Amino acid sequence: MRIARFSIDGNVAFGAVEGTAPDALVLDIIKGIPFADFELSGTKVPLSKVRLLPPVLPSKVVAIGRNYAEHAAELGHSIVDDQGRPDAPVVFFKPSTSVSGPGDPIPYPSFSQEVHYEAELAVVIGRMCREVPRERVKDVILGYTCANDVTARDIQLSEKQWARAKGFDGSCPLGPWIETELDPADLAVGCTVNGEQRQLGRTSDMVRSVEELIVHVTEAMTLLPGDVILTGTPAGVGPLNVGDEVAVTIEGIGTLTNKVIKRG
Template sequence: MRIARFSVREGSPAAGSVSFGVVEGDPAQPDTVVVHGLAGHPIVSLQLSGESYRLQDIRLLSPILPNKVVAVGRNYAEHAAELGHQVPEVPLTFFKPSTSVIGPTEAIAYPPFSSDVQHEAELAVVIGRMGREVPVARASEVIFGYTCANDVTARDVQQREGQWARAKGFDTACPLGPWIETELDPSDLAITCTVNGELRQAGRTSQMVRSIAELIAHISEAMTLLPGDVILTGTPAGVGPVQVGDEVAVSVEGIGTLSNKVVKRG
C-alpha cells in the first residue's frame, strides 16, 4: 500500500491511500493517480474515509512528520571514495531536525551561508513500531515502509565547520516523498537522481555497506525509535551541486519520484 499526506484547497492535512484508477463518477484515464482518503493516523489505523481525489486536485505533503530523522553517512563505498573518505568501521550517524523536512511540492531554499549545496539521493525507512535494542533478525518488525529522500547538504559548510548540524540540518534540507510504500523488498532497488532531467546519480540499494537491518540494530542500540521516525540509509556515488532554478528529482524503484525546485531563500 502507498500512503500519502495531502491537503485539499489549502485545507488541513489528511492521509490517503494512493492507487491508479478513477474517481467515482469521473471519466479519468486508467493510469490516473487517485488518493483515497483515510481516517485516523496512517501508521496506527488504516480505515478508508470514502472520499477520493485525483492527484492534480490535491497538494502532496511530506508523507510523515518525523519526531527525528537519523541519517547514515558513507554507507556506499563509491560515494565515500568520491569525497576522499574511507568507509567507517561503524555506521556514521547524524541527525536532521524535523524542521528540515519538506514534501514533494515544496522548494529547497538555498541557504545564504553556503555556495555549494549538493543533492544526495537516498532510500528512507519509516519506522512503524517503537523499538529499542532491536536485533538484526527482528528489524523488519519495526518498519512501516519506505520513501524517497534527498539528504541535501551544504558541502562547503560541512567541510569548513567539521560537524554536520548546519550543513545538513538547515530548513528544507530533507525532502521526503512522494508517499510511503509499505509493501516493498528494499534489498536491491535502483536509486537515481536527476537535475533538470540530467542523470547525476545511479546506484542500487544492494551496494549498501550495511543493510537496513544492521542500521536499525545499530541506531536502536543507542536510542529508542518511535513510530514515524525516519532513517536515511546513505547515498550512492555521483553527488553534485545544485543551483537556484534547478529541478532535482530523486527516484527509487518501486516507490516513485520526489521532485523539488531549488529557490533562493527569501
C-alpha cells in the same frame, strides 16, 4: 500500499494511492493514521486535486553517512580502518524543521556557496522501538520513501561537523508517499538535475543493510512512529544552483521533485 499525506480544503489527511497512470491516481482517504490499525473510508479524491505534503512529520531524522563505498571514496574517505575492519556507521541528525515535501522549494542557504544533492532511500518507522533484534526489524518498519539529503558541502568540510551543513531549513525533502510493500535489498536509486542523470546506484551496494542500520541505531535510542532513517547515498553527488530542478527516483516507490530557490 502507497500511503500519502495531503491537504485539501484546509484539512490534512492520509490516503492510500490507487491507480497506475500518473494523471489518473486517486486517494482513498484513511480513517485515522497509518501508525495503527486503520480502515479506508471509501471517500476518494483525485490526486491532482490535493497538495501532497511530507509523508510524515518525524520527531527526528537519523541519517547514515558513508554507506556506499564509492560515494565515500569520491569524498576522500575510507569505510575501513587501518586493519581493514569496517568502520562503524556514521550517524547524524537532521532536525524536523529540515523536512519538506514533494514540490516544495529547497531554499539555497545564504551561508553556503556549494550545496549538493544526495539521493537516498528513506525508512519510515511504524511503531515505537528500542534495541530491535535483526529478526524483528520488519515489524517496526511502516515503509519506504524517497529522500534528498541536501548538503552544504563547503560548510560540512569547514566546520568539521554536520549540524548546519545538513540541518538547514528545507534540506530534507521526503516523498512523494510511503510504499509499505517493498523489499529494499536491491533497488535502483537515482537523481537527475534539470533532467540530466547525476546519480544511479543500487541499494544492494550499501555497506550496511536496512536491517543492520536499524539494529545499530536502536541500540542507542528509541525511535518513534514516523521517525525516518536515511540510508546513505550512492556515488555521483554534485552541486545545485538556484533555479535547478532536482528529482530523486527510487525503484518501486516513485519520484520526489523539488526546485532550488534563492532563500528569502
